[in-house]
Amino acid sequence: MSSMLIRNAHAYVERGHFEEALLIEDGIIRAVGSEAALRAEAPGDVKVWDAKGRTIVPGFIDSHQHLLNTGVMLSDVRLQNAKSIADVKRITREYIEERKPAPGTVLHGMGWNQDYFTDEARMLTRDDLDAITTEYPLVFERACGHMLTANSAALARAGVDESIVAPEGGSIERDANGRLNGIFTENARAPLLMLFRNRTADEDVALIRTAMRHAAECGVTSVHTCDVRGGTWETVIEAYNRVMADHPLVRVWHQSSFQSSMEDYKRFLAAGHVMGSGNALHRFGPLKLFVDGSLGARTAFMRKPYHDDPSTVGIPTMTPEEISEFVNVAADHNCGVVTHAIGDGAIERILDAYDATLSGSNPLRHGVIHIQITDRPLLERFTKNGILALVQPIFLHYDTKIVEDRVGKDLAATSYAFGTLKKLGVHMSFGTDSPIEDMNPIDNLYCAVNRRRLDGTPEGGFHPEECVDIYDAVDAYTIEGAYASFEEKVKGRLLPGYYADLVVLSENIFEMDPLKLRETKVDATMMNGEFVFERQGA
Incomplete structure (x- = not known):
């Protein structure tokens, strides 16, 4: 002993x-x-x-992120600090020069954000990436993870040509001449994503270990991670099993995404990966759904048109019928569901699906992830059946710059309403959505208690009435994260x-x-x- x-x-x-x-x-x-x-x-x-x-707190529990993708971000072309299109080009050329990848290797980058570009505040295009290289296929994901840009070599490698038609729940953009400009959103991204997601288990093991080291440095001891997906789930699980059997640095609770294939999900369940299976270090959790996109890319699904683009309400990535089918199949196997929903239309749609299967309680602990654009009645709906809220206060760092433009001042005033959720008694847990934002809990706590960007602005905070105090913020990062994985009796407190x-x-x-x-x-x-x-x- x-x-x-x-x-x-x-x-x-x-x-x-x-x-x-x-x-x-x-x-x-x-x-x-x-x-x-x-x-x-x-x-x-x-x-x-x-x-x-010194002060000691329970290990931080990141209740929604992508651990494997965090390893990818730390290993691939890192575009988070690009302040211009010229920066993107420079960073990528330096990466190629330093790494000297084999000819034809698909190069993946993450983190660019056109709102930070100082030369031209616009989306990256195929032509921008072609100017970097035509030898290597390039697939660069926007910071939100819901939009990407690919160069001509990547389009060719993926078998995408000018005849392609956007699928339901996705968009494919073209330039003024009707030519593909390399920008793909939501469900339309699939053929480009598969260019770099078909990794071996050995490659995934190395990426997971890289991400776990970063988590440990951040004080994160448990992650609720969305890495297991349709099409690659068997390889990813093999990699996790190997890591978790050999001195893991983090506890893992899987939020598994299968909305692209119900048959894949049924095979996954038949293999025994139901919610709660596993051990104290490595457990399978709920089904993860995505019902809309991101605010930055204007693909978050809104009930009314965007304030700064009345031509769109965003992109709903699942129909109500599709959502209900997955929620019901999950429930039949005693599995919960957590759902990415940012726009008020998306949040309303998933709450409708949950409420149709619940009656005053939430035994499977269904939850909604992000919950950014809301009004008071929508927030109050979380109390009807005890729906969990898995939120990311760190999003305030960027989103406070755009939210009033996107949805107008009135709706912005009732959004990112962490204080209201707490007052309503909703089980609210914190996460970072890493690698969308860094896994650092301190910055997340800062945004939650101050409602300011990391540079300290705006003075007084963005709607400071929605601040939570440091005790509630730490609890949201610890005991509430444990509640979301049914572990509140063994994790999230410093108790016997x-x-x-x-x-x-x-x-x-x-x-x-x-x-x-x-x-x-x-x-x-x-x-x-x-x-x-x-x-x-x-």
């Missing part, structure tokens, strides 16, 4: 309750309290670890009987000026009773 006594700590138990010591045995917290009391309980060979007075998943912080986030939260660093991360990250010099 291995045991550790953490002493001299400021360990967060619950609002207003902190303890100075934790006794850990075989990956489980056995006791919390005073150092003297815990030393009396500890075995003689207990290892003592001095927290040096709970997993020894915890984070040592450089600052006392509960008493510091909220505007200085970003000064906080993760000094150490423990998962399952073992330190998986310790910051040098901390």
